[in-house]
Amino acid sequence: MKSDLWIEEKLEDYAxxxxxxxxxxxxxxxxxxxxxxxxxxxxxxxLLNDGLVMLTERDEFIYHDMITHVPLFAHKNPKRVxxxxxxxxxxxxxxxxxxxxxxxxxxxxDKMVCDACIEHIPQTAKPMIENDPRFxxxxxxxxxxxxxxxxxxxKFDAILVDSTDPIGPAAPLFGHKFYxxxxxxxxxxxxIASQGESPFYMSEMQNKLLxxxxxxxxxxxLYSFTNMGYPGGLWSFTYASDSVDPVKDFDAAKVENSDLKxxxxxxxxxxxxxxxxxxxxxxxxxxxxx
Amino acid sequence: MKSDLWIEEKLEDYAxxxxxxxxxxxxxxxxxxxxxxxxxxxxxxxLLNDGLVMLTERDEFIYHDMITHVPLFAHKNPKRVxxxxxxxxxxxxxxxxxxxxxxxxxxxxDKMVCDACIEHIPQTAKPMIENDPRFxxxxxxxxxxxxxxxxxxxKFDAILVDSTDPIGPAAPLFGHKFYxxxxxxxxxxxxIASQGESPFYMSEMQNKLLxxxxxxxxxxxLYSFTNMGYPGGLWSFTYASDSVDPVKDFDAAKVENSDLKxxxxxxxxxxxxxxxxxxxxxxxxxxxxx
Numbered sequence: 001m002k003s004d005l006w007i008e009e010k011l012e013d014y015a016x017x018x019x020x021x022x023x024x025x026x027x028x029x030x031x032x033x034x035x036x037x038x039x040x041x042x043x044x045x046x047l048l049n050d051g052l053v054m055l056t057e058r059d060e061f062i063y064h065d066m067i068t069h070v071p072l073f074a075h076k077n078p079k080r081v082x083x084x085x086x087x088x089x090x091x092x093x094x095x096x097x098x099x100x101x102x103x104x105x106x107x108x109x110d111k112m113v114c115d116a117c118i119e120h121i122p123q124t125a126k127p128m129i130e131n132d133p134r135f136x137x138x139x140x141x142x143x144x145x146x147x148x149x150x151x152x153x154x155k156f157d158a159i160l161v162d163s164t165d166p167i168g169p170a171a172p173l174f175g176h177k178f179y180x181x182x183x184x185x186x187x188x189x190x191x192i193a194s195q196g197e198s199p200f201y202m203s204e205m206q207n208k209l210l211x212x213x214x215x216x217x218x219x220x221x222l223y224s225f226t227n228m229g230y231p232g233g234l235w236s237f238t239y240a241s242d243s244v245d246p247v248k249d250f251d252a253a254k255v256e257n258s259d260l261k262x263x264x265x266x267x268x269x270x271x272x273x274x275x276x277x278x279x280x281x282x283x284x285x286x287x288x289x290x
Numbered sequence: 291m292k293s294d295l296w297i298e299e300k301l302e303d304y305a306x307x308x309x310x311x312x313x314x315x316x317x318x319x320x321x322x323x324x325x326x327x328x329x330x331x332x333x334x335x336x337l338l339n340d341g342l343v344m345l346t347e348r349d350e351f352i353y354h355d356m357i358t359h360v361p362l363f364a365h366k367n368p369k370r371v372x373x374x375x376x377x378x379x380x381x382x383x384x385x386x387x388x389x390x391x392x393x394x395x396x397x398x399x400d401k402m403v404c405d406a407c408i409e410h411i412p413q414t415a416k417p418m419i420e421n422d423p424r425f426x427x428x429x430x431x432x433x434x435x436x437x438x439x440x441x442x443x444x445k446f447d448a449i450l451v452d453s454t455d456p457i458g459p460a461a462p463l464f465g466h467k468f469y470x471x472x473x474x475x476x477x478x479x480x481x482i483a484s485q486g487e488s489p490f491y492m493s494e495m496q497n498k499l500l501x502x503x504x505x506x507x508x509x510x511x512l513y514s515f516t517n518m519g520y521p522g523g524l525w526s527f528t529y530a531s532d533s534v535d536p537v538k539d540f541d542a543a544k545v546e547n548s549d550l551k552x553x554x555x556x557x558x559x560x561x562x563x564x565x566x567x568x569x570x571x572x573x574x575x576x577x578x579x580x
Binding site: 271 | 332555
């Protein structure tokens, strides 16, 4: 009898998603969570935190395009960008492609995620490997970082909350105080985007996050994308700002005239990502503003 | 030790999707395929043909909204509609909600699918249970039906190809001859939509289908939706017509002023469904026409 290695992510007690694993490249337990990198058969390398799929080499371009380019092209001229979480480096990688960006600060709580990706997933860890003088990595608690930054008057044009689910280390990232501090750290014309969960399977969590944003910001939206690694395929980011509407204020020509090439994002995707099917639209309507 | 019943759909040799099964309601083997209906824990009843998930009660509204309402609202005034396949009844159910429709002919090759759904999934089997005089069910081969219909000068305003994957009984539905006959059965201003596979996992099959349509029709498009039951979440339909562009000729007011309520479809979704991310847009560009 030959054993056959698979990784399985369970969804509640009624669904599960399995990926064929060729070999385990890294398996560790940090102060915050378990961290694993495996080589899959069909999706390249895969990062898992606490057993949940964070990214695969095959489709990480989708998530990273959408968390980054939607807010950065919504903004008029983003110069200073803060990434909370995003320890794999993929979000910072996309931020740094924008020539307007003068500084990208990435605040990741778990050094083990960074180290595992630097060693095994250089595709996303690029900013942590190359020496772009605009990039600054801080290994610390993102919640405490924005609390201090708010007190010290630090300002950013865009803040991207690239977090895991609100269990484990990311739980405080789904709270009012965190988003009040985030707002205090925004320059005029500033925008934010946050990992916004599944409209199918995590609708209550999505409502909770939107409700916090709705209490805090003048403009609040939900936008969606589809990848293969997350349960149900459909996934969302939340968008918030006090002044920039990501659709009405969007200048499609800026994308179309840009030299940047994207695997997923384009100017039409930017607009259509904010369109929601009725069952989502009706549920989130109380929280959408602006 | 207690056994625990799950159904698993394999994707190639590298991914699998598992659903918790409470009990099996029907399990049969027809002349064409295996047919199973199970009660799942999280998704209601589920229909499987040859072990592949066809629909679940929880999310079938998405597929059926999108195969039906996109072409039917693209069309100016659809009166006579043909459904090829669709043995569960869900597509015909949505067709019959359109008041303009005077006749809906459904041609399903496998009576076992119809019977299993009539008994166990009345939610989709509605047209086969109720006595709508506009509905006509024929248990026969859809390929032969359109061949004869084309010869006899039968005409339809919309033809919806609600097929399984191009293995087993649905294989001839992915051929040139079939679409030439379909085209011959269209009235002026007629439109078609076909199950168009996964842009992630079945891109070659999608290209093949688009290539056939591109050889046959003057206007060819791909549009997408996301549900939970299909691998990768993201799924597509192809659209074709000789005269009606589903976006440029679309009258959003017709949807907005309609009395019909939809779980997924709305006028904004109609337009944004045709927007493709770059990795799909670039791949299918050679086949998109009009």
